Amino acid sequence: MVVYENISMEEDIFYEYTVPSEIYQNGLDSASNISNLTTNLPPELSSEVPSQLTGEGAQSTLTTIVNHLNSALGIDILSILGTISRIVLIILITCFVAKMVRRAVNVHLPRITSSGSKVGIDSETEITFRALISRLLVVAVYILGAIMVIYQIPTLNRLAVTLLAGAGVAALAIGLAAQDSLSNVVSGIFLAVFHPFRIGDYIDFNGEYGQIEDLTLRHTTIKTWDGRRIFVPNSIMGSQPIINWSITDPIITYPIIVGIAYDADIDKAREIMLDVAKRHPLVLKNHEIAVRVTELGDFAVNMRLSVDVPNRDVAWTTACDLREAIKKRFDKEGIEIPYPYRNLIIHRDPAGPAAEEEAPPSQGPGNL
Numbered sequence: 020m021v022v023y024e025n026i027s028m029e030e031d032i033f034y035e036y037t038v039p040s041e042i043y044q045n046g047l048d049s050a051s052n053i054s055n056l057t058t059n060l061p062p063e064l065s066s067e068v069p070s071q072l073t074g075e076g077a078q079s080t081l082t083t084i085v086n087h088l089n090s091a092l093g094i095d096i097l098s099i100l101g102t103i104s105r106i107v108l109i110i111l112i113t114c115f116v117a118k119m120v121r122r123a124v125n126v127h128l129p130r131i132t133s134s135g136s137k138v139g140i141d142s143e144t145e146i147t148f149r150a151l152i153s154r155l156l157v158v159a160v161y162i163l164g165a166i167m168v169i170y171q172i173p174t175l176n177r178l179a180v181t182l183l184a185g186a187g188v189a190a191l192a193i194g195l196a197a198q199d200s201l202s203n204v205v206s207g208i209f210l211a212v213f214h215p216f217r218i219g220d221y222i223d224f225n226g227e228y229g230q231i232e233d234l235t236l237r238h239t240t241i242k243t244w245d246g247r248r249i250f251v252p253n254s255i256m257g258s259q260p261i262i263n264w265s266i267t268d269p270i271i272t273y274p275i276i277v278g279i280a281y282d283a284d285i286d287k288a289r290e291i292m293l294d295v296a297k298r299h300p301l302v303l304k305n306h307e308i309a310v311r312v313t314e315l316g317d318f319a320v321n322m323r324l325s326v327d328v329p330n331r332d333v334a335w336t337t338a339c340d341l342r343e344a345i346k347k348r349f350d351k352e353g354i355e356i357p358y359p360y361r362n363l364i365i366h367r368d369p370a371g372p373a374a375e376e377e378a379p380p381s382q383g384p385g386n387l
Contacts, residue, residue, distance in 0.1 A: 105171050113164030117157045124153040147218045147234055151211040154236050199254070203237045206253035210234065216263050221331045223262035224251070230332075244335075264331035270303065272327050273334040275341050278319030280355035285312065285320065288354050292324045295344045301337045303327040319357050 211234065216222055220231045222241070229243035239256045241249040264271055279288050289310040296308050306327035314321040324341065328334045349356055 102171055106168050109164055109167050109171065113160060113167075116164075117160045120156045120160055121153050124149055124156065147211055147214060150218060150234055151207060151236070155208075158236070199252075200237065203253040206257040207234060207236050207239075210239070210253060210257055215261060216266065220266060221264040221269075223264070224249075224256075225259065228331075244332075269330040270306075270327055271331050271334060272325055273338055275324040275326070275338050275345075276313065276321055277324065277342070277345055277349075278316065278321045278356060279349075280357045281318075281320060283320070283354045285322070287352065288322060288349070291348045291352060291354070292322065292345055295341060295348060296324060296326050299326075299337060299340060299344075301328055301333050302341075303329070318359050 210216070216231050218231050218234060222229065222231060224241060227241065227243055227249060229241040229247075229249065231239065232242045232248070233240040234253075236253075238250045238252050241251060243249060277288075277292065279285070292310045293308060296302050297304060302308065303326075307325070308327075309325050311323055311325075312320060313323045324345075326337070326341070328337050346356065
């Protein structure tokens with residue numbers, strides 16, 4: 020029988036215990052040998068050795084709960100939690116990147132291209148380009164984020180691979196289903212590239228006068244003179260005629276037509292109209308101001324006053340002011356602004372109507 024001495028370095032105590040001789044002959048191949056090995060240990064070590072040798076120490080409460088849920092539900096809780104964490108992280112990063120892209124295009128890019136002469140485009144065209152490019156880049160970022168989220172889900176990942184395998188058929192089906200939306204997107208890109216109008220321009224469209232307020236991937240927003248917003252699909256904006264009052268030069272010539280009586284003094288009326296126009300603050304004095312007779316109408320001589328104003332936005336109000344001032348001056352100077360009237364001429368036959376024959380008196384019963 021072999022005697023081993025176990026020395027404790029901390030307490031300096033010697034223990035003597037025996038190890039079965041079978042460990043050298045048959046090895047530790049039976050439960051009895053293991054039992055003898057552990058039960059013959061000193062009391063100070065008998066409670067610590069089993070947990071270190073056999074790995075059967077107490078587990079944490081969280082690990083116990085996770086293992087119980089895994090066995091009860093038949094799923095891997097840790098794997099699902101990891102997938103959800105990655106998806107949330109991707110969503111947050113996508114939103115952050117989209118916000119930074121929008122800020123870079125709308126805030127930092129104008130600082131780089133602050134001088135329009137350096138890049139060869141005017142400020143309105145630059146604003147239009149930035150609005151469309153910002154939306155295109157943000158959409159691309161969100162699409163990339165959605166693809167990454169789909170890739171994190173195993174089931175959807177296999178579905179995505181299947182869809183990519185039939186990408187041609189899927190693209191055709193999506194194109195047919197969303198042809199109107201795709202048409203608006205393509206038309207919006209063409210409008211930004213060829214810019215028949217820009218954000219801030221004043222236009223006449225479909226009988227409506229207003230200012231281009233925004234250009235999105237789907238529609239164009241027009242703010243009318245009375246504060247209404249008209250949302251027009253880009254495909255319609257690209258196919259309808261548009262009158263742009265400020266595409267190159269915002270200065271416009273606006274006519275005011277006034278009729279005077281046939282017996283009125285044309286030269287005096289012209290002098291009054293020119294004087295009124297030169298006194299208005301919004302009429303450009305360094306441009307030609309002209310009054311011409313345009314029509315000899317049924318009851319009036321029509322005269323047209325042509326003035327130049329800074330832009331179309333003030334032209335209508337300026338014309339209203341000029342009409343009112345001209346009417347007051349004409350009344351003061353005795354120049355008539357006629358209204359429609361007719362001369363009624365009655366022709367009578369000089370011979371007069373034929374004399375009526377006197378009818379014989381009727382014979383009543385008293386004359387018989």
